Amino acid sequence: MSSLNKCLAIALVLSAATTLAQARDLTVVGFGGATQEAFDKAYFKPFAAQSGKPVVQDTYGGGLAKQKAMVESRNPTWDLVQMDQNEMELACEQGLLEDLDHKQLKNAPEVNPEAFSTCGVGAFVWSEVMTYDPKKFGADGPKSWADFWNVKKWPGKRGLRKQARMTLEIALMADGVVPTDVYKVLATKQGQDRAFAKLDEIKPYIQWWETGAQPLEWLAAGNVAVTAAYNGRIAIANQQGSNFPLIWQQQLYSMDYWTIIKNTPNKDQSYKLLDYILSSKAQAEFAHAIPYGIVNTKASAALDAKTVDALPNAPANMKDALLLDTPFWVNYEEDLMNRFTRWVAQ
Template identity: 30%
Template sequence: MTVALSLGATANLGHAQNTLNVATWGGAYGQSQEAAIFEPFAKETGVSIDTVTYDGRLAKLKTMLNDDGTVVDVIDVSADALNTLCKQGLLETIDASALGAGPDGSAAKEDFLPGALSPCGVASVAWSTAIAFDRKAFPKGAPTAISALLDTAGFPGIRALPNNARYSLELALLADGVPPENVYRELATPEGADRAFAALDKITGAVRLWNKAQQAITWLVEDDVVMAASYSGRLFRAAAGDRNIDILWDGQIYDFDAWAIPKSSDNKKDALRFIRFATVPARLADQAELTAYGPMRKSAFPLVGKHPVINVEMLEFLSTAPQNFQKALKFDAAWWRGNGAALQKRFAAWRARVNAARTDREAARKAKEAAEKEADKAAP
């Protein structure tokens, strides 16, 4: 995909001067970037954008940066990939002073959310794993805190969780009262791991595990579950399309994508120019209106309006909006690489108990139905 080029009178010909190659994700996310960032950048600067889509795998990205002949000037990467590539010396450093100030003149380092600015990259948008729930399942009052995930007495019904220790254990600890800043420290200890699984044990008989995030949404919409942990983009589409579905942002687990410049770039000057443009508040707000991904810059939120197609106010659906971001945990992929093997094995044993409980529930349901049929036959 190439964004239409609008050449100004001073535009220069040649790849290094009038084209930037940007590696990014595809799908709706890439389309939002085209509309909110790429096309406006081309119109304003006369520099076109050629996109190279990739699947997010670090190995593929490193190949693109090193030896497959692809010229990439800017990359959109996950926080984990950014840290890895930076440590391996494959990215240029970016000085925060090169970024645009906030509308009130505040420096970028004050305007971006904590952790958004790193030596090699600039975070743009965040997504999260959060809990959606069915309002009609709780006529006495909807859940307002992540603790409701474990409270089957106050909020009865089946919960949907990822079929993976990642996210499920963090959610369990958050729901059990561990502050976000202590979750990984706690989970790294035997006592903390015991606490996480003890928390999950509270809902062993009231949980379904999903392998694909959309499955959780389908179960929720079809009333098979009353709460569902899933990804924020999918939660937005569900909540925007069904007035009975709401999102519980308390205890969300977020991660972000960032812009970075490979050292192998042929056009570092325009690459930095692009990142500065892409991360001004107005651009971040425009993209948020299209994707429900949370801007990583404080001054973007007052600029966020309605979705241009479905006419829904978008601020309430953004994971980083001030009202949603008060108790959020930054996902730590590096921590899981170093600590996850034993926890994944233990989670598999817990999953077996979940499956056994579900089998028992199904057998009890069938037995009840059979008994009711027999009773109906015996009735005069």
């Protein structure tokens, strides 16, 4: 084969590969469960019906391994991806995500400016709160993280997420640290020791959960008496017949983000879906489907009082709330998670 023919053959292969990549359906990725069901209802199905193009869904448990492999191999199979804030910031620094182009989002002016980051825009505001089994304690259940530790007055197993982030903050607040001082204390060796010492007090009672569905399943089955859980999961369980209280005092809250994988061939379509997601109508539909805070200010202002009261970022629910400090965890997570893993195994 001549050099010219070889070049033509290579060009044809590359062209076919590019055409195949561009022909791939738009793939959106989330953490699954009730939240992704709400995404599907409010965003993905209506967008697919409007655009006439399918939206393929996938799920993952967080982390950057898949995104990194896709970008390094130059073969992205994901397009629009839900990420928590600290992983989004790390992925952005590592060049795994597209810089967000506001010009591609006609609904951007309606979005709270604080929801924008270099490589993402807020998907929703979520929180981790405390709840308990009302069949065990009635209306006189625990009302604070300090009460969470009181296994004499409120006996039974305690559910906590199996990770340092959020768990160490809860331990310090249970030990009397006010939310505004939590990260100042946790940044010190003495504060870290204090958090682990507090966890030592109830270690035999802790049942560690790793997915958002587990604590509510355990609570319904009577396997735990009191647990930390995501507010949206509690609300969905209550819609399905449970009666678990949401204890907003000292809630831990943060924002998840929508991101676009670097060099995806579906970048234009990703922006179209993202713009639909940010529209006031779609945002209101999402808030009604699951009570997580939305970022479109026009939609927020139009929500009914009952829906607003169930959102983490409702003014009444923000008293004594703790905003998760992403820069803190970017700096400290590796060391604290290593210590936490060793502590759990002891």
